[in-house]
Amino acid sequence: IPLHRGQKPCSKTSCGNLHRVKNIDANHDINWVEAKNLSCDHYLCSQVPTDFVDLEYVNVSPEHYGKGTRRRGDKRFKVDSDFLWVVGMYIAEGSSTENHVQFSLSLKEKDFANRIISFFQKHGFNPRIRKDLQNYGGLVVVISSRMLAIWLREWVGHGCDKKIIPSELFNLPNEKIKYLIQGISDGDGHDKTNTLHQTSLHLALQVVEIGLRM
Secondary structure: OOOEOOEOOOOOOOOOOOOEEEEEOOOOOEEEEEHHHOOOOOOOOOOOOOOOOOOOEEEOOHHHOOOOOOOOOOOEEEOOHHHHHHHHHHHHHEEEOOOEEEEEEEOOOHHHHHHHHHHHHHOOOOOEEOOOOOOOOEEEEEEEOHHHHHHHHHHHOOOOOOOOOOHHHHOOOHHHHHHHHHHHHHHHEEOOOOEEOOOOHHHHHHHHHHHHHO
16 A cells, blocks of 8 residues: 555555555554455555644643642743753653653763753753762763653653654654654764664654654
């Protein structure tokens, strides 16, 4: 079933002796479909999205605010280049516990660490570089915030193989989404080979689709 710039025209597809094929649904989940059951509602390859939806702000869900009156940090973020880059870096290098968000970087990435720290300071949080043993060999930026930790785990995913680009950001115009992709690339990319390594199949498919439209 051919796809052309976001359209999904229906045409006859010869499957030969195939009994099952892999289908990619709208949520980027891959599943097996009996070849005889294929229809115009199935994608056999990545889509090329063309329906862009701009977004000015992203709000933390109210259920994550917490009950404390002295909670630090903004609950609303402007969707600009800094925010999108930080989200991209979190997708690539971020993780969270019940009360903390952290970015695990290499010792050579001090500029990235300073950029992350500056962003969260600007939004009222108190980021810090974790003190590690001298032989650790890395650099970890920590933000103590139960609100952020729970929100990001639900919004972006938890675990490197379950990370996704949130639906609210996926269809941003190219002039914005490029900053999120840059954040992912800065975290998971390989400069010498110009490649991006991912363990999340869902995320890999999303990046492919965004790349096709840019």
